[in-house]
Amino acid sequence: MLRVLLSAQTSPARLSGLLLIPPVQPCCLGLSKWADRPLGGGPSAGPVQGLQRLLEQAKSPGELLRWLGQNPTKVRVHHYSVALRRLGQLLGSRPRPPPVEQATLQDLSQLIIRNCPSFDIHTIHVCLHLAVLLGFPSDGPLVCALEQERRLRLPPKPPPPLQPLLRGGQGLEAALSCPRFLRYPRQHLISSLAEARPEELTPHVMVLLAQHLARHRLREPQLLEAIAHFLVVQETQLSSKVVQKLVLPFGRLNYLPLEQQFMPCLERILAREAGVAPLATVNILMSLCQLRCLPFRALHFVFSPGFINYISGTPHALIVRRYLSLLDTAVELELPGYRGPRLPRRQQVPIFPQPLITDRARCKYSHKDIVAEGLRQLLGEEKYRQDLTVPPGYCTDFLLCVGSSGAVLPVRTQDPFLPYPPRSCLQGQAASSPTTRDPAQRVVLVLRERWHFCRDGRVLLGSRALRERHLGLMGYQLLPLPFEELESQRGLPQLKSYLRQKLQALGLRWGPEGG
Secondary structure, eight states: OHHHHHSTTSOHHHHHHHHTSOOOOGGGGOBOTTOSSBTTSSTTHHHHHHHHHHHHTOSSHHHHHHHHHHOTTTOOTHHHHHHHHHHHHHHHSSSSOOOOOHHHHHHHHHHHHHHGGGOOHHHHHHHHHHHHHHTOOTTSHHHHHHHHHHHHTSOOOOOOOOOOOOOHHHHHHHHHTOHHHHHSOOTTHHHHHHHOOGGGOOHHHHHHHHHHHHHTTOOOHHHHHHHHHHHHHTGGGOOHHHHHHHHHHHHHTTOOOSOTTHHHHHHHHHHHHTTTOHHHHHHHHHHHHHTTOOOHHHHHHHTSHHHHHHHHTSTTHHHHHHHHHHHHHHHHHHOTTOOSOOOOGGGOOOSOOSOOHHHHHTGGGOSHHHHHHHHHHHTOGGGOEESOEETTTEEOSEEEEEETTSBEEOGGGSOOOOOSSOOGGGTTHHHHOSOOSSSEEEEEEEEEOGGGBOTTSSSBOHHHHHHHHHHHHTTOEEEEEEHHHHHTOOSHHHHHHHHHHHHHHTTOBOSTTOO
16 A cells, blocks of 8 residues: 555645645544543643644654554544645655555554544544545545445434325325336236225326326236226216327327227217317327227318317417328328318428437437448448438338339439329238339338337337328338347348348349349
């Protein structure tokens, strides 16, 4: 340890810092545990102050150790901090300190370690500070011993208040309201729900449960069925603003409940509340759109001129128009039997003109960059487009234009967009056939990241399934790239081989030598 202190690692700046610390006055330290009298006066004051003067005037580390070791009855706790300060002065006052045997400082260190249990908190802090300035290692015995004594003198933390044992509805509400629980979802939700009495399952509790399932992508059929049953039983007591929150997890998790009265109940609520809460009405329809269960009567209402004129003057007009544009797309592609009003063309806006928020938030975990690099090396930059938004507003991951012979064409020489609304003869062909009769076929490589699925990793979230379904119905051929396959590729060469196999399986070819 002496070598550490006297080596070049103990910088002059660090040692000069010791000279700025004022001498420790024994009268400032209060009562000493080494004597019954105050340190500032009394019969023992003379020898105590005399020892302090001897330490302050010591000419070498060895002399410091000798004064402390030969006067055990006169040593007080503050003398150790005085000795450390003087040691710093000795080491910093000479350009090349004389060598001292390692045992000298080891003995001084052991002496402080042996007596530090009797130090007060002020002396411990001073000694810790001086030891760090002197260059004692942070994991060395001296610093560790002083740090341990410092922690022992910290005021004890009050014990956490005892929480009453909550069961049933109260336990469910308490658990769902806890931030830690929201971060780490637990499976005892089902048991808490089973223990709850009917009167304990309030709308507030069930909304918390629905939000929890949607936020954490938990596709738990038993819990979702419980929410659907609650909605049916409490139909007349629920407003559309509460219903929109209860319905949210069904669309997000792509789960159509088995409860037979679920859809008839929602249709009655929409008929009753549509004019009262326009935004809640559209939110409910968005969830049902993901489930492919849009009621015609509600569509007639939200596409009526009166409703559209009303929402145009509200603060949430833009988001409602975006939702209505998506509903109009669903009507165009999925409801050929609908004969009611539609959203006027001048009111339509792009649905999702950029990557979704979850993709932007998790971009550092995405495979998009490495797939883009693989395509660049495999095809060339001119033969694909990344993050291209196609009408009516869906953002694609990667888009290729393919000729009738299967050759990948430069995108700049082709119109990358298929006509929208699509021609009736093309609807559904791209989803069922690997090739089309179009002279230029559009292939969309779809990244299926881990967070695009429900927690079990098998069912696509409702928004993702809706996007892929609509792109297929518009005539785009989809080539999914699942996260399990992407994660299994080790490095760019393996990924290029994987992409080559995927593209060749569709009959695509490129380059003079096929890539």
